[in-house]
Amino acid sequence: MAGENEEAVRDKQVILRDYVSGFPKDTNMELRESTMKLRLLEGSNGLLVKNLYLSCDPYMKFRMTKPDVPDYVQAFRPGSLITGYGVARVLESGHPDFKKGDLLWGLTGWEEYTLITAPETCFKIEHTNVPLSYYTGLLGKTGMTAYAGFFEVCSPKKGETVFISAASGAVGQLVGQFAKLFGCYVVGSAGSKEKSYCSLPNFIVLKVAFAAIFAKKVDLLKNKFGFDDAFNCKEELDLDAALKRCFPEGIDIYFENVGGKMLDAVLLSMKLHGRIAICGMISQYNLEQPEGIHNLTNFILKRIRMEGFVVSDYYHLYPKFLETVLPQIKEGKIVYVEDTTEGLENAPTALIGLFSGRNVGKQVVVVSHE
Amino acid sequence: MAGENEEAVRDKQVILRDYVSGFPKDTNMELRESTMKLRLLEGSNGLLVKNLYLSCDPYMKFRMTKPDVPDYVQAFRPGSLITGYGVARVLESGHPDFKKGDLLWGLTGWEEYTLITAPETCFKIEHTNVPLSYYTGLLGKTGMTAYAGFFEVCSPKKGETVFISAASGAVGQLVGQFAKLFGCYVVGSAGSKEKSYCSLPNFIVLKVAFAAIFAKKVDLLKNKFGFDDAFNCKEELDLDAALKRCFPEGIDIYFENVGGKMLDAVLLSMKLHGRIAICGMISQYNLEQPEGIHNLTNFILKRIRMEGFVVSDYYHLYPKFLETVLPQIKEGKIVYVEDTTEGLENAPTALIGLFSGRNVGKQVVVVSHE
Numbered sequence: 031m032a033g034e035n036e037e038a039v040r041d042k043q044v045i046l047r048d049y050v051s052g053f054p055k056d057t058n059m060e061l062r063e064s065t066m067k068l069r070l071l072e073g074s075n076g077l078l079v080k081n082l083y084l085s086c087d088p089y090m091k092f093r094m095t096k097p098d099v100p101d102y103v104q105a106f107r108p109g110s111l112i113t114g115y116g117v118a119r120v121l122e123s124g125h126p127d128f129k130k131g132d133l134l135w136g137l138t139g140w141e142e143y144t145l146i147t148a149p150e151t152c153f154k155i156e157h158t159n160v161p162l163s164y165y166t167g168l169l170g171k172t173g174m175t176a177y178a179g180f181f182e183v184c185s186p187k188k189g190e191t192v193f194i195s196a197a198s199g200a201v202g203q204l205v206g207q208f209a210k211l212f213g214c215y216v217v218g219s220a221g222s223k224e225k226s227y228c229s230l231p232n233f234i235v236l237k238v239a240f241a242a243i244f245a246k247k248v249d250l251l252k253n254k255f256g257f258d259d260a261f262n263c264k265e266e267l268d269l270d271a272a273l274k275r276c277f278p279e280g281i282d283i284y285f286e287n288v289g290g291k292m293l294d295a296v297l298l299s300m301k302l303h304g305r306i307a308i309c310g311m312i313s314q315y316n317l318e319q320p321e322g323i324h325n326l327t328n329f330i331l332k333r334i335r336m337e338g339f340v341v342s343d344y345y346h347l348y349p350k351f352l353e354t355v356l357p358q359i360k361e362g363k364i365v366y367v368e369d370t371t372e373g374l375e376n377a378p379t380a381l382i383g384l385f386s387g388r389n390v391g392k393q394v395v396v397v398s399h400e
Numbered sequence: 401m402a403g404e405n406e407e408a409v410r411d412k413q414v415i416l417r418d419y420v421s422g423f424p425k426d427t428n429m430e431l432r433e434s435t436m437k438l439r440l441l442e443g444s445n446g447l448l449v450k451n452l453y454l455s456c457d458p459y460m461k462f463r464m465t466k467p468d469v470p471d472y473v474q475a476f477r478p479g480s481l482i483t484g485y486g487v488a489r490v491l492e493s494g495h496p497d498f499k500k501g502d503l504l505w506g507l508t509g510w511e512e513y514t515l516i517t518a519p520e521t522c523f524k525i526e527h528t529n530v531p532l533s534y535y536t537g538l539l540g541k542t543g544m545t546a547y548a549g550f551f552e553v554c555s556p557k558k559g560e561t562v563f564i565s566a567a568s569g570a571v572g573q574l575v576g577q578f579a580k581l582f583g584c585y586v587v588g589s590a591g592s593k594e595k596s597y598c599s600l601p602n603f604i605v606l607k608v609a610f611a612a613i614f615a616k617k618v619d620l621l622k623n624k625f626g627f628d629d630a631f632n633c634k635e636e637l638d639l640d641a642a643l644k645r646c647f648p649e650g651i652d653i654y655f656e657n658v659g660g661k662m663l664d665a666v667l668l669s670m671k672l673h674g675r676i677a678i679c680g681m682i683s684q685y686n687l688e689q690p691e692g693i694h695n696l697t698n699f700i701l702k703r704i705r706m707e708g709f710v711v712s713d714y715y716h717l718y719p720k721f722l723e724t725v726l727p728q729i730k731e732g733k734i735v736y737v738e739d740t741t742e743g744l745e746n747a748p749t750a751l752i753g754l755f756s757g758r759n760v761g762k763q764v765v766v767v768s769h770e
Contacts, residue, residue, distance in 0.1 A: 289696060308699045322692010326659060329678045329708030336706050338699030 038065040042374050044140035046106045049096040053385045058094060059112065059378040066143050070122045077128055077146040079118035081138055082400065084374075085166035086381045086393035087200075088312070090114055112140040112377075117155070117165045119400065125149040133158065135165035140377055142397060153348060160359055161368075167200060167392040168366045169355065171341055175309060176204035177351045178344035180212075183307035183337050184283045188213035191277055193296065195219050196287035198247035200392055201309060203255050205285050207364050210256050214283070217276045218257050219292070220247035221264040255365055269295035280304070289314040290321040297325035297334070306336040367391025408435040412744050414510035416476045419466040423755045428464065429482065429748040436513050440492045447498055447516040449488035451508055452770065454744075455536035456751045456763035457570075458682070460484055482510040482747075487525070487535045489770065495519040503528065505535035510747055512767060523718060530729055531738075537570060537762040538736045539725065541711055545679060546574035547721045548714035550582075553677035553707050554653045558583035561647055563666065565589050566657035568617035570762050571679060573625050575655045577734055580626050584653070587646045588627050589662070590617035591634040625735055639665035650674070659684040660691040667695035667704070676706040737761025 041064045050058050070078050090112070097105040106112060116138040120128050128134065128149055136152030138144045146152060155165055167173065179201070180186060192209045194202045197218025209216045221244030244262045251260035259276050266272040273281070273295055280301035286293060289311025296306070314320040328334060358364045369389040371380040377395045384393055411434045420428050440448050460482070467475040476482060486508040490498050498504065498519055506522030508514045516522060525535055537543065549571070550556060562579045564572045567588025579586045591614030614632045621630035629646050636642040643651070643665055650671035656663060659681025666676070684690040698704060728734045739759040741750040747765045754763055 293696070308696075310700065311697050314697060320694045320697060322694050323696060324690045324692050326663070326678075326693060327681050327684060327690060329706065330680065330710065331708070333708050333710055333713065335708075336699065338701070338703050338705075340700065340703055343703065 038067045039143065040064075041066040041142050043142075044112045044374065044377050046094055046108055046110060046112055048108055050091060050094040051096075054091055054094055054378075054382050056378055056382060059381075061375055061378075064141075066145075068121055068143065070124050070145075074124040075149070076124050077120055077134075077149045077152070078122040079120055079134070079138065079144050079146055080400070081116050081118045081142060081144055081397045082133075083117040083163045083166050084138075084140060084377060084395040084397060085115040085170070085172075086377070086384055086389075086395065087114060087172075088384055090381065091385070113137055114140060115166055115171050116397075117162050118144065118146075123149075128152075128154060133162065133165075135170050140374065142374065153345075157352065157356055160356065163368060163370070163394045163396075164359075164366065166394050167368070168204065168359070168364070169352070172200045172392070173204055173355060174344065174348060174351055175341040176201045176208060177355070178341055178347060179285060179307045179309050179339055180205050180208050180283075182344060182347070183339050184285065184305045186212060186214060186283055189215070190282035191215045191217075191279065191301070192283045192285065193217050193219075193273070193277065193281045193299075194285040194287070195292050195296075196310075196312060197251055197257065197260065199287060202285070202287055203251070204364075204366075206251070206255055206257050209283075210258075211358065211363060216257050217259040217261075218251045218255075219261055219263050219272075220244050220251065221262045254367075263292070270298050273299040283307075285309060286311070288312050290323075294321075294323050294325050297323070297328040300328060300332050300334050302332050304332060304334045306334065308336065308338040369393050371395050373397075408437050409513065410434075411436040411512050413512075414482045414744065414747050416464055416478050416480060416482055418478055420461060420464040421466075424461055424464055424748075424752050426748055426752060429751075431745055431748075434511075436515075438491055438513065440494050440515075444494040445519070446494050447490055447504075447519045447522070448492040449490055449504070449508065449514050449516055450770070451486050451488045451512060451514060451767045452503075453487040453533045453536050454508075454510055454747060454765040454767060455485040455540070455542075456747070456754055456759075456765065457484060457542075458754055460751065461755070483507055484510060485536055485541050486767075487532050488514065488516075493519075498522075498524060503532065503535075505540050510744065512744065523715075527722065527726055530726070533738060533740070533764045533766075534729075534736065536764050537738070538574065538729070538734070539722070542570045542762070543574055543725060544714065544718060544721055545711040546571045546578060547725070548711055548717060549655060549677045549679050549709055550575050550578050550653075552714060552717070553709050554655065554675045556582060556584060556653055559585070560652035561585045561587075561649065561671070562653045562655065563587050563589075563643070563647065563651045563669075564655040564657070565662050565666075566680075566682060567621055567625075567627065567630065569657060572655070572657055573621070574734075574736075576621070576625055576627050579653075580628075581728060581733060586627050587629040587631075588621045588625075589631055589633050589642075590614050590621065591632045624737075633662070640668050643669040653677075655679060656681070658682050660693075664691075664693050664695050667693075667698040670698060670702050670704050672702050674702055674704045676704065678706065678708040739763050741765050743767075 043062045045060050045062045047060045093106050117135045120132040133155035134152045192214045194205050196202050198220045206216045248260045248262045251257040261272050281299050282301050284296045284306045286308045287310045290313040369391050374397050380395050383389050413432045415430050415432050417430045463476050487505045490502040493499050503525035504522045562584045564575050566572050568590045576586045618630045618632045621627040631642050651669050652671050654666050654676045656678045657680045660683040739761050744767050750765050753759050
């Protein structure tokens with residue numbers, strides 16, 4: 031058999047060494063060299079792929095943390111491979127939807143070569159006249175999250191007012207741009223009261239650094255991403271007053287990324303028949319008990335609709351999404367910034383950088399230029 | 401002119417004497433005798449009606465309270481007439497939709513005769529082969545609230561699990577019956593932690609009385625209204641455990657009448673893609689600061705949709721509602737209990753009785769048998 035003559039190749043891998051407590055550190059991960067035979071087992075319907083780009087996402091922290099409560103992302107185990115979204119080239123296919131040479135994006139391993147056992151969760155890349163790395167974010171899960179959350183969950187109408195918290199985040203900055211292109215009035219906040227930062231070492235030094243980062247983010251929202259207005263939560267003593275200032279007539283749509291005090295303040299400013307899409311509640315995840323939300327009677331007074339969503343429920347809209355967004359990218363209507371790190375061996379540092387806000391734009395790791 | 405020969409008739413009225421603080425008392429209202437000429441002014445498009453039945457509703461308490469925050473019901477003023485939903489006979493009509501002799505239901509005065517200045521908010525009664533008093537509740541605002549909240553806001557599917565808080569209330573008992581007739585599994589709670597009762601005088605004595613009332617209500621839910629199960633919140637130390645016991649597989653639909661701790665517990669038991677319709681939050685209205693809700697991250701984990709609603713947004717569905725409910729009433733499929741008080745002079749006592757749970761079923765005041 032041909033397979034018996036094939037050489038096993040080196041497969042560098044990033045492994046979780048220990049569960050993360052607080053924020054991920056370099057020492058929570060390690061590089062391991064493994065070997066892999068580049069062929070599929072007889073009868074497999076999997077895919078053997080070569081990884082090209084990997085996505086660094088904040089949610090990965092939760093998968094690296096010892097699970098205690100049910101979570102919507104499965105936890106990694108110490109000693110096992112980190113996985114995440116990436117772009118890869120198919121080397122061998124046992125699945126009818128993919129053939130050798132195809133490009134795809136989807137869940138893959140933080141390693142050089144991966145055996146994908148659930149090819150039905152991957153998307154074939156058909157449009158290659160954009161940077162391939164975009165499929166780790168703008169044209170992948172991040173972009174679809176912003177698109178589905180805004181257009182499907184928020185049911186926007188032209189001319190409506192839109193507020194986005196954590197608006198400088200990967201999803202938030204796209205929601206803002208989609209909303210502007212659609213014809214809405216858009217305001218974003220950055221530097222929301224993520225208490226989690228307090229658990230970082232050298233908190234006081236970092237606090238000063240964060241102040242500068244958040245000021246920069248507010249500037250980016252207004253001057254780079256084209257938001258109508260933006261504010262820095264760290265500088266606002268009274269979130270309710272900040273929202274009233276930005277939205278004297280109230281908020282039609284709130285795209286929720288942070289939860290806690292921000293949600294409570296937003297409820298006071300929502301307009302009649304306002305809609306809230308809950309994408310995340312980043313300010314709450316590190317708290318022993320989440321903060322209480324007190325202003326819920328506004329749901330009745332203002333007939334508010336609020337809905338939590340997960341992007342995987344909306345992947346059937348992916349072709350429609352591409353139809354909308356690809357032309358906007360080609361016409362330069364969407365601003366998308368990537369921060370690229372070369373080499374799998376630098377992936378842990380790139381991931382950790384997310385939590386100190388070191389990256390500018392979407393953090394991508396280049397595993398191979400082929 | 402004919403009008404000059406008309407005698408002015410006596411018009412007994414119920415007046416708000418003082419703003420209510422805590423719960424309404426007899427002394428907050430008084431009876432006044434006025435006179436009224438039974439004719440419309442030339443060119444008026446109003447209706448002159450004779451009131452037959454008046455509805456006593458818990459929400460009226462809020463209209464009797466001095467307003468401090470914006471509210472969704474307009475406050476009465478001391479010295480002025482109490483108004484509410486009722487059934488009346490048209491004596492004179494200046495509006496093309498109504499003629500002399502018609503029956504209607506809608507907002508009217510707590511008096512013998514009323515000049516209705518906004519006839520467009522009233523509904524002509526076309527079906528009189530049911531008790532006319534039903535149009536103060538089951539076939540009026542209460543029924544429409546239950547119908548719109550359940551069928552429009554909750555988007556139910558046959559076989560789904562439905563939980564209703566304050567289920568023995570006027571709306572709750574109808575939601576439960578609509579849900580059962582539709583093919584759902586229905587559980588209700590009674591005696592929810594309405595802290596408001598604590599502000600009543602003689603609290604300890606009342607506590608004992610309430611225990612009996614709530615036990616009775618749970619019994620009614622199961623044995624009279626056909627709920628699959630019911631529990632008494634006052635007897636449950638752990639609401640989460642009670643819900644887990646009643647819904648081992650979780651809750652698809654929550655019809656929210658109470659808010660606070662109950663909502664927080666329900667969020668833990670909601671199923672994937674669960675829906676919550678917020679009709680009221682009775683446990684929160686008398687608190688200085690509403691209780692905090694902590695379990696909102698479940699909105700993301702379970703893709704929950706929650707929506708506040710007000711019945712007036714759904715009145716266009718009234719004909720469809722009658723089409724559904726009238727046959728069910730005639731076939732005896734809906735249990736509806738009324739507690740009737742004779743005479744306008746007894747209306748204040750009937751209204752006050754609501755807040756000590758004295759009434760059994762919908763509290764109606766008969767102003768006139770014609």
